[in-house]
Amino acid sequence: MARARPPVRRDAALSRRWMVPLLALLLAACSTPAADPSPGPQGASATGGRASPDAGEVVAAITEQGLRDRLEALATATGDAAPFRATGSAGYDRAATYVEEQLVAAGWTVEPDAFETDAYADPGGTVLEVEGTRFGAEDVLPLVFSPQASAEGPVVTVGGAPETAEEGDVGCRVSDYGDLPSGAVVVVPPGGCLRRDQLVAAQDAGAGAYVTYAPGAPDGIVLRPTLVRPDGLDIPGLWASPAAVEALAATARDGGTATVSTTGRTERTRTRSVVAWLPGASEEEVVMLGAHLDSVLDGPGINDDGSGVAALLEIARALGGTTPGASIRMAFWSGEELGLQGSHHYLGTLTDAERDALVAYLNADMVGSPNGFAGVYDEDAAASGSEDVRDLLWDAVERAGGTPVEVDLHQSSDHLAFTTAGIPTGGLFSGAGARVTADQAESSGATAGAPADPCYHQPCDGVDNVDLTLARTLTAALADATVQLTAGGGP
Numbered sequence: 001m002a003r004a005r006p007p008v009r010r011d012a013a014l015s016r017r018w019m020v021p022l023l024a025l026l027l028a029a030c031s032t033p034a035a036d037p038s039p040g041p042q043g044a045s046a047t048g049g050r051a052s053p054d055a056g057e058v059v060a061a062i063t064e065q066g067l068r069d070r071l072e073a074l075a076t077a078t079g080d081a082a083p084f085r086a087t088g089s090a091g092y093d094r095a096a097t098y099v100e101e102q103l104v105a106a107g108w109t110v111e112p113d114a115f116e117t118d119a120y121a122d123p124g125g126t127v128l129e130v131e132g133t134r135f136g137a138e139d140v141l142p143l144v145f146s147p148q149a150s151a152e153g154p155v156v157t158v159g160g161a162p163e164t165a166e167e168g169d170v171g172c173r174v175s176d177y178g179d180l181p182s183g184a185v186v187v188v189p190p191g192g193c194l195r196r197d198q199l200v201a202a203q204d205a206g207a208g209a210y211v212t213y214a215p216g217a218p219d220g221i222v223l224r225p226t227l228v229r230p231d232g233l234d235i236p237g238l239w240a241s242p243a244a245v246e247a248l249a250a251t252a253r254d255g256g257t258a259t260v261s262t263t264g265r266t267e268r269t270r271t272r273s274v275v276a277w278l279p280g281a282s283e284e285e286v287v288m289l290g291a292h293l294d295s296v297l298d299g300p301g302i303n304d305d306g307s308g309v310a311a312l313l314e315i316a317r318a319l320g321g322t323t324p325g326a327s328i329r330m331a332f333w334s335g336e337e338l339g340l341q342g343s344h345h346y347l348g349t350l351t352d353a354e355r356d357a358l359v360a361y362l363n364a365d366m367v368g369s370p371n372g373f374a375g376v377y378d379e380d381a382a383a384s385g386s387e388d389v390r391d392l393l394w395d396a397v398e399r400a401g402g403t404p405v406e407v408d409l410h411q412s413s414d415h416l417a418f419t420t421a422g423i424p425t426g427g428l429f430s431g432a433g434a435r436v437t438a439d440q441a442e443s444s445g446a447t448a449g450a451p452a453d454p455c456y457h458q459p460c461d462g463v464d465n466v467d468l469t470l471a472r473t474l475t476a477a478l479a480d481a482t483v484q485l486t487a488g489g490g491p
Contacts, residue, residue: 052281053322055483059400059476061318064468067368067475070310071302071463073098078300085295087335088119088269092294095309099274099293099332102313106320108276108330115345117271117335118230120144122264122297128211128238129259130155130247137222139244141298142264143195143212143237144226144338150261151208151236153183155252158202162245165189165215171198174205183208185258187240187248189215195237196227203235209260210237213245216435223433223457224298228339236262271334273342278319280327280486286357287485288329289315289478290343290414291364292336299461303453304432305336307466308364311475318479324486326359333414336365343414347421360389360485361418363427364478365409368471369453372430373444377415378406385424392484393426396477402470405443426481428474430467432456444470 077094078085085091100110126142128135158177159170169192170176177186186207188198199210214223223239238260240248251258274293291308295301312330319328335341347355363377376393379386390406397404407429409415415425431440431452441448455461 051323053319053324053483053486055480058315058318058479058483062314062472062476062479064472066314066317067310067471068463068468070313071306071466074306074309075300075302075463078295083121083297084300085293086119086297087117087271087294087338087341088267092271092334095293096272096274096332096334099309099313103274103276103316103330106317108278108316108320111275111277112272113275113342113346113349114270114272115342116268117338117341117345118145118266119269119271119338120264120297121267125263126238127261128240128244130244130251131256131258133247135240135244135247139222139241140238141222141224142262143239144224144297145230145233145266146227146237146262146264147230147233147235148262148265149234149236150259151183151185152259153185153208153257154181155248155256155258156180156184156186157249157252158186158188159191162187162189162213162215162249168192172201174201177202177205177207180205180207182206185209185211185248185260187211187213187245187252189213194228195225196229196233199227199235199237200232203233207235209235211240211245211248211260212237213240213242217242219243221458224296226337226339230266236260238262273334273346274332275346276316276330278324278328280324282325283327284357285326285359286329287326287359287482288331288361289364289482290331290333290361292342292414293332294334294337296337296457299455299458302462303368303466304366304456304461305364307366307368307471311364311367311471311478314475315479315482324483326486328482328486336414340414340416343417347417355421355423358418358423360385360424360426361415362389362393362478362482363413363415363425364474365413365427365429366432366453367428367430367474368466368468369430369432370465370467371436371446371450371454372452372467372470373436373440373446374402374404374470374474375407375429375431375440376404377409377425377427377429379408379411381411381419383419383422383424386426389424389426392481393428393477396480396484397428397473399480400473400476402473402477403443405440428478430470430474
């Protein structure tokens with residue numbers, strides 16, 4: 001059974017530019033004929049130099065083969081050697097150059113957005129020792145921006161035994177750690193706050209080291225969440241595998257100790273997001289699309305977020321040579337995996353008038369998960385006007401042949417900066433490392449209870465980890481919605 005459309009919330013007044021134009025857009029979207037979902041010829045022109053883009057023809061120009069070609073090009077640029085396409089790496093710079101070349105070839109004006117930022121390097125060698133058992137890189141990794149440090153102390157589990165712990169509001173306050181032994185190695189599940197907040201609270205409570213994990217994570221999966229920024233962090237922070245967490249929990253019950261030694265380090269680096277511009281009949285209204293170009297340190301990032309990058313490049317090719325009503329800007333962000341650095345930097349460079357011109361921001365962060373679904377952003381914290389963007393994307397997914405399901409990412413991708421600026425946002429998402437729910441599985445045919453992307457942030461996130469059919473559906477929907485939004489621009 002297809003999941004029903006979420007109720008439209010009308011409790012907040014829409015901004016001036018959404019009052020009349022968006023109603024016309026939604027009516028036009030409902031009457032747009034569905035495009036043939038079968039792939040067209042490689043490189044076929046959808047536009048032929050017409051004055052304005054046609055949604056059906058733009059959608060028809062997007063093909064699975066075109067997406068695969070771009071994913072393979074990103075894989076080639078990324079290379080096989082770590083740190084893959086991480087911010088500050090040679091792989092990232094090669095990928096950024098590739099994206100710039102593709103955009104120029106499609107007729108867009110490229111505007112690189114260079115900035116200096118903190119990046120993280122890990123030469124390896126981080127170790128956790130628990131009562132004589134030594135865990136290395138297969139079981140523990142330093143969190144991004146964890147200081148290079150060592151600690152030894154009694155093991156204390158926070159939030160209950162790890163085997164029964166659930167994600168919740170735990171570890172976020174100093175009081176959550178109770179009467180903590182000085183220098184303790186604390187083991188903390190995800191809480192209702194950033195892991196940075198947990199580490200700082202543990203540090204202020206007297207902990208010597210912070211270890212986190214994901215309840216119910218499968219064996220062999222070791223992640224590296226970010227601590228967002230390096231300042232104010234004094235104790236080492238680790239992600240631990242189920243085997244390492246089990247050993248720590250047993251030691252905590254027995255009153256034993258553990259030793260932590262981390263080797264990662266923070267470095268200042270210069271990087272760039274790639275921003276491109278397609279002028280419309282009106283340059284006073286701008287629709288913006290974004291996807292992050294960087295990968296994590298530990299995987300090639302072809303689904304996360306090469307799939308979003310490929311989607312935007314296919315849309316850029318299909319729109320090239322047209323003049324939409326509103327202007328279109330695309331961004332390929334750097335530093336997303338380090339804490340959404342590129343998008344926040346970019347918003348900080350805009351004038352008030354430039355921010356006011358942004359009609360909407362559409363995010364594409366993971367659109368080809370192999371056990372994925374057609375997720376449409378529906379976030380409680382979104383800015384006013386985002387409900388209409390959601391509805392537009394919902395209809396576009398249906399026209400593209402998908403069954404949409406609402407998702408709330410809790411602002412955990414690059415749309416956060418735009419939400420904070422009060423700009424309506426929306427996006428499409430096929431799932432990450434979390435297990436697919438029954439509702440999501442019902443909407444897509446995915447396997448409930450299994451991760452949407454079992455290679456999320458892992459070395460196996462290569463070209464073969466992308467569901468091209470799903471990626472094509474979501475790319476087509478994003479292109480469709482973009483054309484509908486830009487049709488409201490103009491003199």
